[in-house]
Amino acid sequence: MAGRGRLSSLDLLPDEARDDLLWALAELNRRERTQADILFELNDRLEAKGLETISRSAFNRKSMRLAKRTMQLEERRHIYAGIAERLTPEEVGNADLVLGEFLKTLLDELLDE
Template sequence: MAKRKGRGRLSKIDLLPEECDEVVSWAARELASRDRTQSDIYKEFEEKLIAVQGEYGVAFDIPSFTSFNRYSVRLAEVTRRLESTREIASSISERMNAESSDELTMIAAETIKTLVFELMAQAGEGGIDPKGAMQLAAALKAATQAQGVSTSRRQKVEEQLADKAKEAVQSVVKTGGLSDEAAKTILDKFLGVAK
């Protein structure tokens, strides 16, 4: 069977008003923690939604247990994929030095940026709903921040290496009789200033 394009039909949980976002996030965290049964979580989810209706005076249909179950299954699939990706990334990062890790971060961030723009282009004239636009913006912001953190970390590691190299060369100058000019030449070559 061919994979369906687009986001498909919105679930009852997707159709809940903005005032319910915190309750939906709470339910997702509870489901992901696997400390309680789905039935217990649904019962409290239902109570929290009733409280939102009373507090904000908004009218909406509370999703059925069946809808909640479908949401739970989708969430579990996404969580498993994320955990698998995290394990793979962890395994790769153990084998890579900081520079390779930074390169991987840059590649992943660029891939996320490309994905965001492709999703926006696929939305076509219908556009993206405000919630989807907000999620895409958050993904784009996170990717850009990851690139900045990666660059910052690399610069910090390079600065620390340069400081240690300077200390080592100065130590050799004091004890080994190396001239200041020779020490400067060694440092310049090591730090990439002169070739």
């Protein structure tokens, strides 16, 4: 089993930068501003706190992982919606609930690969 890999500069940011990083990730998810613009503002925020800035390549890697994960979550939402339509209150029993949770887990694992 592979480990988590080397920690990026974003992973190594101190706790005082957590709000700034979360802000930047939320901005990336909104998809209303360019990645370069968000990085510029993030680095301004970090510099104001006397912290190391983030390189463009490190931020791009994080952005790419975030975009991939967002797409996977969107795919899962559509898959789950298709399954949920078939699970009416009349048809759902305890065994069906267990099976539904198992299917969710299985789909998550398959999509993660």
